[in-house]
Amino acid sequence: MAGMMRSSSDGSADEAMHPATGGVLGAQARAQYAAMATLRWRMFVNSLRSNQGALELGARTFSFLVYASMGMALGTGAGVAAYFLVAGGEMRLFPVLFWVLAFIWQMVPVMLASFQEQFDLGILLRFPVRFGSYVLLYLVFGLWDISTILGGLCCLGIWFGIAAARPTLLLWATLVLALFAAFNILLVRAIFAWIERWLAQRKTREILGAVFMVAILAVQFLNPAIYGAKHGGRHGPPDPSAQLSAVKARYAPYLRQAEEIQSWLPPGLAARALVLETEQGPAWGSLGLLGIDSLVAFGVLALRLKSEYRGENLSVAPRRANPLQKPGKSLPSSEFVPAQLGEGYRQSLPATVAVVIEKEVRSLLRTLPLLYSIGAPLLLVLVFSTVFLKGGAAQASAFRLSLPLCLVYAQLGFTQILYNNLGAEGPAIQLYFLSPTPIRDIMLAKNLLHSVLFILVALLAGILSTLRLGVSDGAVIAATSAWLVFSLAANLTAGNIFSIKMAYRINPGRISRQRGSQANSLLSLLVQLGLLSVGAVVFAASWYVQRIWIAVPVFLCMAVAAGMVYLRGLRQVDAMANAARDKLIATLMKAV
Amino acid sequence: MESAAIQTHGLTRRFGSLTAVEDVTLRVATGQFFGFLGPNGAGKSTTIKMLTGLLEPTAGTVEILGQPFGAGALALKRQIGVVPEGMALSGRLTAPEYLHFVGGMYGLDRATTHQRTEELLEFMQLAGETKKLVTDFSHGMQKKLALAAAVIHGPKVLFLDEPFEGVDAVAAGMLKSMLMGMIHRGATIFLTTHVLEIVERLCSHVAIISQGRLAANGSLEELRAGVASTLPGAQREQRLTLEQIFLSIVGAAGQQEAPQELSWLA
Numbered sequence: 047m048a049g050m051m052r053s054s055s056d057g058s059a060d061e062a063m064h065p066a067t068g069g070v071l072g073a074q075a076r077a078q079y080a081a082m083a084t085l086r087w088r089m090f091v092n093s094l095r096s097n098q099g100a101l102e103l104g105a106r107t108f109s110f111l112v113y114a115s116m117g118m119a120l121g122t123g124a125g126v127a128a129y130f131l132v133a134g135g136e137m138r139l140f141p142v143l144f145w146v147l148a149f150i151w152q153m154v155p156v157m158l159a160s161f162q163e164q165f166d167l168g169i170l171l172r173f174p175v176r177f178g179s180y181v182l183l184y185l186v187f188g189l190w191d192i193s194t195i196l197g198g199l200c201c202l203g204i205w206f207g208i209a210a211a212r213p214t215l216l217l218w219a220t221l222v223l224a225l226f227a228a229f230n231i232l233l234v235r236a237i238f239a240w241i242e243r244w245l246a247q248r249k250t251r252e253i254l255g256a257v258f259m260v261a262i263l264a265v266q267f268l269n270p271a272i273y274g275a276k277h278g279g280r281h282g283p284p285d286p287s288a289q290l291s292a293v294k295a296r297y298a299p300y301l302r303q304a305e306e307i308q309s310w311l312p313p314g315l316a317a318r319a320l321v322l323e324t325e326q327g328p329a330w331g332s333l334g335l336l337g338i339d340s341l342v343a344f345g346v347l348a349l350r351l352k353s354e355y356r357g358e359n360l361s362v363a364p365r366r367a368n369p370l371q372k373p374g375k376s377l378p379s380s381e382f383v384p385a386q387l388g389e390g391y392r393q394s395l396p397a398t399v400a401v402v403i404e405k406e407v408r409s410l411l412r413t414l415p416l417l418y419s420i421g422a423p424l425l426l427v428l429v430f431s432t433v434f435l436k437g438g439a440a441q442a443s444a445f446r447l448s449l450p451l452c453l454v455y456a457q458l459g460f461t462q463i464l465y466n467n468l469g470a471e472g473p474a475i476q477l478y479f480l481s482p483t484p485i486r487d488i489m490l491a492k493n494l495l496h497s498v499l500f501i502l503v504a505l506l507a508g509i510l511s512t513l514r515l516g517v518s519d520g521a522v523i524a525a526t527s528a529w530l531v532f533s534l535a536a537n538l539t540a541g542n543i544f545s546i547k548m549a550y551r552i553n554p555g556r557i558s559r560q561r562g563s564q565a566n567s568l569l570s571l572l573v574q575l576g577l578l579s580v581g582a583v584v585f586a587a588s589w590y591v592q593r594i595w596i597a598v599p600v601f602l603c604m605a606v607a608a609g610m611v612y613l614r615g616l617r618q619v620d621a622m623a624n625a626a627r628d629k630l631i632a633t634l635m636k637a638v
Numbered sequence: 639m640e641s642a643a644i645q646t647h648g649l650t651r652r653f654g655s656l657t658a659v660e661d662v663t664l665r666v667a668t669g670q671f672f673g674f675l676g677p678n679g680a681g682k683s684t685t686i687k688m689l690t691g692l693l694e695p696t697a698g699t700v701e702i703l704g705q706p707f708g709a710g711a712l713a714l715k716r717q718i719g720v721v722p723e724g725m726a727l728s729g730r731l732t733a734p735e736y737l738h739f740v741g742g743m744y745g746l747d748r749a750t751t752h753q754r755t756e757e758l759l760e761f762m763q764l765a766g767e768t769k770k771l772v773t774d775f776s777h778g779m780q781k782k783l784a785l786a787a788a789v790i791h792g793p794k795v796l797f798l799d800e801p802f803e804g805v806d807a808v809a810a811g812m813l814k815s816m817l818m819g820m821i822h823r824g825a826t827i828f829l830t831t832h833v834l835e836i837v838e839r840l841c842s843h844v845a846i847i848s849q850g851r852l853a854a855n856g857s858l859e860e861l862r863a864g865v866a867s868t869l870p871g872a873q874r875e876q877r878l879t880l881e882q883i884f885l886s887i888v889g890a891a892g893q894q895e896a897p898q899e900l901s902w903l904a
Contacts, residue, residue, distance in 0.1 A: 051900075397742060398743060401743060402684070402739075404739070404742075405739040409728060475726075476720075476722045476724065476726035477787075479691060479692055480691065480715065480720050480726065481715060481740070482715035482716045483712075483743045529675055628694065631692060633726050
């Protein structure tokens with residue numbers, strides 16, 4: 047090796063390197079963006095070499111079209127609303143439009159956490175990438191997610207609506223909507239990044255869990271007050287106009303206060319900027335405040351990304367023992383594990399099944415995305431139940447079916463866990479093929495645990511819905527329970543097949559930025575929709591003949607049939623897994 | 639003739655148009671410490687995967703302890719232990735939790751699993767790290783844990799894919815003595831590694847695979863004699879190291895083709 051290390055003037059190790067100057071748009075940064083774009087492109091092209099890759103592309107295209115269609119529909123609705131608000135001189139109602147849009151933008155990622163996949167930029171950290179470039183890439187690569195597509199198309203719709211109703215507002219509306227979109231894009235990423243951070247460690251996870259529980263309880267305490275006021279007390283006469291007057295009288299001061307407060311929050315600021323523009327000319331103050339809010343959201347996100355950029359280790363391991371600590375003092379106790387609950391379950395199950403269940407519980411409690419995908423729908427159940435509540439007791443039909451609807455949504459949280467039940471194994475998948483335990487036992491153990499979890503979540507969702515909306519009819523409860531049994535058996539059967547044939551590796555430390563499988567997500571969603579459709583048809587038919595109880599035996603018969611198919615599938619799972627062994631191991635051993 | 643612990647006939651694996659392993663016929667006698675060598679991409683890991691049931695051969699057969707072996711041979715799997723490429727560890731468990739899990743998967747009763755876990759963790763010097771998740775272990779610690787998991791059920795045949803990679807010298811010494819102890823008690827060990835000194839010190843028999851084909855197979859002395867016979871006069875007398883044997887069989891051609899210098903590198 048006769049060569050000498052040659053340094054360029056800016057400190058680069060080699061003259062062939064781009065100079066490391068010029069910030070996020072400098073030559074080196076631009077070369078890195080080009081390299082990233084090429085990497086993504088090559089990954090895409092190479093993925094098409096396999097049938098699975100082609101299937102993925104089809105699934106991605108289909109998903110994009112579906113979300114784009116949803117976005118177009120929402121955008122058209124938002125545009126029409128904006129047009130009529132501007133043309134009809136009702137711009138004071140603009141805050142409603144912007145609040146709804148903000149709600150969609152922020153809640154969609156929560157609702158669809160199980161069905162999204164993103165590129166993890168953590169791989170960039172070993173390269174000389176500037177922090178600014180890292181943030182820029184983080185934002186750019188996140189732009190194609192569902193919430194941005196939906197929110198962006200809604201903004202575009204509003205822009206068209208305003209432009210059509212009052213073309214002179216066009217430039218101002220462009221500014222306001224662009225800033226509002228930027229705020230939402232930054233906020234949703236900041237929220238996810240921080241939730242991920244808090245859920246990564248046991249202590250912060252427990253604190254977040256406690257806050258969540260307190261929030262749920264607080265909502266429950268608020269509920270009777272609102273309910274009582276709305277209905278004039280539980281024993282009052284059901285006079286709608288009197289109720290409305292009473293609510294108005296009681297809550298008018300609070301509503302005025304809320305109206306005042308919201309006008310200082312980003313959706314309110316965006317609306318106010320547009321309203322004031324039509325009344326007094328450019329509302330630079332509101333626009334400036336919206337800009338500051340965007341900067342704050344960016345700052346909150348940047349704070350998190352800075353830690354990631356520095357190579358933060360969000361290990362769940364306890365800290366090393368302090369050498370100054372008194373000898374003999376034990377380390378903090380381990381996390382909650384089933385072994386601490388007792389040994390009863392071990393005796394009633396085959397040893398290998400029990401041991402897999404035990405390992406699954408331990409892993410699950412330490413695997414963020416799965417915990418999140420199970421927990422997030424419960425939050426949405428709360429939100430949905432509020433929607434039904436707002437419909438009022440007069441909407442009896444919606445009220446009666448609120449329980450099944452809430453449970454159906456809670457069930458969606460299990461999509462990832464049921465349809466990719468080997469995804470969190472990673473390289474450990476090899477052990478299943480090396481050990482003398484049949485894959486059937488492993489799948490059975492996973493299915494048993496997931497069923498228990500499913501029942502617990504369904505109970506919790508049922509309790510939440512009951513607390514918010516009151517007790518449903520006995521027939522509705524029975525029919526819903528029977529449908530859940532059918533749905534669970536069918537989901538487990540399909541889930542086992544998907545888990546073997548279309549597995550993808552889950553990064554246990556991340557909620558977002560997972561490199562998932564769009565094909566698995568899409569097809570599992572379609573199976574779920576199919577099951578929901580079957581349930582809806584049976585419910586609708588029994589509703590039509592005004593005998594909901596008829597749905598119970600129908601669902602039970604379907605559950606028995608689904609159970610038999612499940613058992614048959616379980617018997618064939620070893621052959622299926624062995625046939626797919628090479629691909630399964632290669633997929634789950636891939637780096638995440 | 640000694641009974642065979644591992645026997646393959648015409649073992650072949652193709653990935654599309656690429657033949658990774660072709661027509662490999664091997665016999666590893668019971669109680670042998672067998673080294674399986676080859677340059678990168680020669681087919682070592684593919685072979686070990688086929689031998690352990692992780693990969694279906696395209697053609698050929700595998701017998702372990704005299705019985706046909708495949709993915710469904712569950713009873714035979716109880717007799718073998720494996721440290722595979724990638725180590726097969728569950729990152730979200732602690733070391734004791736993982737060993738308890740593996741013990742359960744191999745059908746060990748709870749008391750035995752717990753007792754062996756404790757002994758193995760002590761032996762591997764991991765007893766002070768029982769609260770740490772496996773994902774937070776260093777590479778060397780993970781290797782030690784993978785080895786502990788491979789032996790917890792007392793296998794008769796042990797397959798090791800690069801077991802010493804990243805393991806410190808002290809631990810490597812202990813592992814070697816543990817493996818030699820297993821050999822003395824009648825176990826068979828099939829080892830792949832790039833560290834030729836380890837193979838030279840531990841293994842009695844060696845096979846070398848190159849470009850998917852078996853290039854040499856026999857005891858160290860047989861290989862030494864074979865290579866020496868191809869050398870000119872005086873060189874035949876010198877005692878060849880395994881590195882010289884290996885390079886003579888697979889390395890020479892590659893060395894000649896590679897550029898001798900990278901002018902831009904310091």
